[in-house]
Every structure is written in structure tokens, then in C-alpha cells.
Amino acid sequence: xxxxxxxxxxxxVRHRRWLVGMTQQQLAERVGIKFQQIQKYETGANxxxxxxxxxxxxxxxxxxxxxxxxxxxxxxxxxxxERMPSDLMGDKEAMELIRSYYSIPENQRKRLFDLARVLxxxx
Numbered sequence: 001x002x003x004x005x006x007x008x009x010x011x012x013v014r015h016r017r018w019l020v021g022m023t024q025q026q027l028a029e030r031v032g033i034k035f036q037q038i039q040k041y042e043t044g045a046n047x048x049x050x051x052x053x054x055x056x057x058x059x060x061x062x063x064x065x066x067x068x069x070x071x072x073x074x075x076x077x078x079x080x081x082e083r084m085p086s087d088l089m090g091d092k093e094a095m096e097l098i099r100s101y102y103s104i105p106e107n108q109r110k111r112l113f114d115l116a117r118v119l120x121x122x123x
Contacts, residue, residue: 017038048067
């Protein structure tokens with residue numbers, strides 16, 4: 001059984017790879033491994049070593065800490081989790097929404113974010 005931290009890190013690798021529009025094969029080539037290994041990392045089946053995580057962070061242009069963001073929130077399992085899919089990073093609709101959101105110019109994106117925050121407070 002995969003460790004929850006390995007699963008979380010793998011989801012974050014998949015999330016970032018998907019956001020930048022990179023395939024598993026492309027990431028594997030840039031890191032110097034086989035794409036099957038990326039698949040295993042993304043499912044949490046294999047643990048990512050510190051040096052390999054460093055390489056992946058360099059290719060995906062994020063700090064290593066990116067892969068651990070939100071870990072405490074997932075473990076805490078707060079009330080908001082009930083309204084969200086259990087695998088938010090694996091939810092295609094959520095990922096498409098995020099990709100679209102970041103394609104909006106920054107000044108408009110901030111206004112959209114403020115509107116979404118107000119609407120979520122009302123719900």
C-alpha cells in the first residue's frame with residue numbers, strides 16, 4: 001500500500017506536469033528516466049528520492065516545496081473536503097478550470113478570484 005505522502009507528492013507532480021502541458025514521456029526524457037517511472041511516481045506506487053524530486057522540480061520550474069503544499073490540509077480532512085472531489089488533482093474539470101484561470105490576464109484574474117471568494121462565502 002502506498003504511503004499517503006508519496007501519493008500526495010505524485011499527485012502534485014501530475015498536477016504541475018499537466019498544467020505546463022507536458023507528457024509523462026517528455027518529463028521522463030528531461031529527467032533522464034523511463035516514462036513508466038513517472039507513472040509510478042504519479043500514482044504513489046514508487047517513492048521519489050530527494051535528488052529525483054529536485055530534478056523534477058527543476059524541469060517543472062517549481063520549488064521542491066510545491067510538491068508538499070496542501071499535505072496538512074488533506075490529512076486534516078476539514079468540512080470543505082466533503083464538497084470537493086476526493087482526488088481534486090485528478091479531477092479533469094477542476095484541472096481545466098485551473099488551466100483556464102491562469103490563462104486570464106492577471107488584473108482580470110484577481111477580480112474573478114475575488115468574485116469566486118464572495119460566492120463561496122454565500123454558499
